[in-house]
Amino acid sequence: MVNLTKGEIALYDRQIRLWGFEAQHRIRSSHILVINFSCVGAEIVKNLVLGGLGFLTIIDSGKILEQDLSGNFFFDVSLLGCSKLDSTVKERIQELNPRVDIVTDTCTWAEKSQAWFNRFDIIICTEFDATQIESISRTSRSLNIPLYVVNTHGLYGMIFVDLIDHSSHLRLAKNRIRRKPGRSNSVREIVHVEEKTENDVEYEDCLIQNYYTSFDRILEKPKLKEFFPTMKKLNKIDSTLIVLLGCLKIPTSYNYPIGTVQVTKLELLEFANEIARKLGLTSLDLNDLILQDVARQFGCEFQPVAAILAGCLSQDVINMLSKRENPINNLLIFNGKKAEMPIYTI
Structure with missing residues (x-):
């Protein structure tokens, strides 16, 4: 691990008070890969760099398009047609925090060898389709590297998380009946419980083990019915979940001029119905307005939505x-029209 200097301790004082010295130490020692410097990718990079990350690699082979100027604050009109990771862009990122070791790569991520990925502690992908997620998921799982994927479509978006196996400590209020080790459900297990007292307040320090499902298996053995055991509860699921998973079946439009992207409501409905069948949600009413909205906004990057999702991902x-907290397990859905952001385990 990289040791924090006195200057870094002073610089990060506020966040050290918030999440602790040990957490800041881990952040400072981590090497994170961000694939695709999209609108949401830029927000994630900003958050991580300002948060005191130690090492950051960004990879994107695309060029700056006119549509990128409204969403990515590292770009301006003078950079149109340049690489998204032009030296000027890297300098602007570095200005946020000179202490972070930043590497930019303009190659295609799919051409990289598995050994290249092995240096990273976390992989974060933006604007991926299902085929790309399956590919990067195979790599991350084989190397035991946590994976985050975030996509946005105008006022809608999603975050998929696969940490494989992850342990965390939760500080829970003490009950009259002490919590016991054991499985609480198929994705979470209490491994150890220790009673503690701090400032005359008694609490239970619980070591929790979280288990994650790989992307290629979330539709094979969905867990929704475990957490929504009755038809009444299943029918309360936001149909945005189905629609956004359906979007993954459509090849990504990232790095293409938005004017050339054509997705119809009927095309999206076909994919959404396929997802609904696999998840056992055929009785769920697919909201026609959401289908129409997402089809029209497919691939659009809206900066306020990107900021919200990037904030959630960075905090996770x-x-x-x-x-010290339970991370997302395993799918967060954002519906900007409803101002709702439920988390589902599938």
């Missing part, structure tokens, strides 16, 4: 590194 990365 900190939770994961600090081992």
Whole structure:
């Protein structure tokens, strides 16, 4: 691990008070890979760099398009047609925090060998389709590297998380009946419980083990019915979940001019119905307005939505590194029209 200097302790004082010295130490020692410097990718990079990350690699082979100027604050009109990771862009990122070791790569991520990925502690992908997620998931799982994927479509978005196996400590209020080790459900297990007292407040320090499902298996053996055991509860699931999973079946539009992207409501409905069948949600009413909205906004990057999702993802990365909270397990859905952001385990 990289030791924090006196200057870094002073610089990160506020966040050390928030999530602890040990968590900041882990953040400072971590090497994170961000694939695709999209609108949401730029927000994630900003959060991680300002948060005191030690090492950051960004890979993107694309060029800056006119549509990128409205969403990515590291770009301006003088950079149109340049690489998204032009030296000027890297300098602007580095200005946020000179202490972070930043590497940019303009190659295609799919061409990299498995050995290249082995240096990273976390992989974060933005604007991926299902085929790409399956590919990167095979790599991350084989190397035991936690994986985050975030996609946005205008006012809608999602975060998929696969930490494989992850342990964390939860500080829970003491009950009259002491919590006992054991499985609480198929994805979470209490491994150890220790009673503690701090400032005359008694609590239970619980070591929790979280288990994650790889992307290629979430539709094979979905867990929704475990957490929504009755038809009444299943029918309360937001149909945005089905629609956004359906979007993954459509090849990504990232690095393509948005004017060339054509997704119809009927095309999206076909994929959404396929997802609904696999998840056992055929009785769920697919909201026609959501289908129409997402089809029209497919691939659009809206900066406020990107900021919200990037904030959630960055905080989850900190939770994961600090081992003090339960990270997302395993799918967060954002519906900007409803201002709702439920988390589902599938």
